[in-house]
Amino acid sequence: MMISGEPSIRVVHDPSRSDVRDPGRPRPVRLYVWEPRRPSPHPTPLVVVSHGTGGSGSSMEWLTGPLREAGLRVVALDHHGNNFVDGYEPEGFLHVWERPRDVSFALDTLARERPLGPVGVAGFSLGGYTAAALVGARVDPRILWAVLTGEIPLPDIPEFPGALAALRKKYPLDESSRRELEAAGADFTDPRVRAVFQVAPGVGALVTPESLAAVRVPVGIRWGGADTVNPYEVDTRPYLEHIPTARGRSAGPDVRHDDFFAPEPADPAVRVRVGEEAAAFFRQHLAPDGH
Numbered sequence: 001m002m003i004s005g006e007p008s009i010r011v012v013h014d015p016s017r018s019d020v021r022d023p024g025r026p027r028p029v030r031l032y033v034w035e036p037r038r039p040s041p042h043p044t045p046l047v048v049v050s051h052g053t054g055g056s057g058s059s060m061e062w063l064t065g066p067l068r069e070a071g072l073r074v075v076a077l078d079h080h081g082n083n084f085v086d087g088y089e090p091e092g093f094l095h096v097w098e099r100p101r102d103v104s105f106a107l108d109t110l111a112r113e114r115p116l117g118p119v120g121v122a123g124f125s126l127g128g129y130t131a132a133a134l135v136g137a138r139v140d141p142r143i144l145w146a147v148l149t150g151e152i153p154l155p156d157i158p159e160f161p162g163a164l165a166a167l168r169k170k171y172p173l174d175e176s177s178r179r180e181l182e183a184a185g186a187d188f189t190d191p192r193v194r195a196v197f198q199v200a201p202g203v204g205a206l207v208t209p210e211s212l213a214a215v216r217v218p219v220g221i222r223w224g225g226a227d228t229v230n231p232y233e234v235d236t237r238p239y240l241e242h243i244p245t246a247r248g249r250s251a252g253p254d255v256r257h258d259d260f261f262a263p264e265p266a267d268p269a270v271r272v273r274v275g276e277e278a279a280a281f282f283r284q285h286l287a288p289d290g291h
Helices: 061-069 090-094 098-113 126-133 141-149 163-170 175-185 209-213 232-242 270-285
Strands: 008-018 026-034 046-050 073-078 119-124 193-199 219-223 246-250
Touching: 008 098, 026 061, 026 098, 046 061, 046 098, 046 126, 061 073, 061 119, 061 270, 073 098, 090 163, 098 126, 119 126, 119 270, 126 193, 141 163, 141 175, 193 270, 209 232, 219 232, 219 270, 232 246
Parallel strands: 046 073, 046 119, 119 193, 193 219, 219 246
Antiparallel strands: 008 026, 026 073
16 A cells, blocks of 8 residues: 655754854754554654755655555654755764754654654664664764864765865864864763664764663664665674664665665665565554553
């Protein structure tokens, strides 16, 4: 059964953080909300979907679609400065710790409107880190500082090749900015999140093993065996090996990172397969108590 229908779309603003283009305005977060077709006397389980670098919640149909078909309430979002709808800013690509805060703010917004059901978070690529951060994954500020100073090379960012230079221009590297980077290592755990599903996750090399070892909610992971953007050994393996509740498998030995979003993927079936596996994962782990 295919569930069609456009989401309701709105932009909400987080007054605790600034718009990176206009610091006098609050940070915008665009929400794409799909409500379940079948009403229930109980709050419907909710899954928030976090897009990859330079993407958009509007382009995550391969993941939001199967989740909706499973009867879940689904919310995708656009991360400020890192989505192709509004355009790119260097902070959107490099201040990765702002992303989990976007999700928590979205949950706060939705919770003010009506009670939330059990919550899960699914994320692709940088969205995979976002999901993990909400259950305890923490960036190591020392490694991040080494990346920003060039001591550790930053992998190419095709969507924003000059991101690092642009960030340094806006925020000169000095002791003040180094102290501010300590915020990157904060704990962004959101106790409402009961389960996480990562697809080709990123930032694995920047998170601390100690924080991953403390994760207690179920975590499902899928990756491409031919992924050279977020290679298994660098980005996926830390999550899989250090999170005690993590379970995962390769989506295929020839699956590339691009196969999850390219117009003509080498393996057209992988998105369908992984999307269905994500839906099954959340149906198992987000079932309302006693139902």
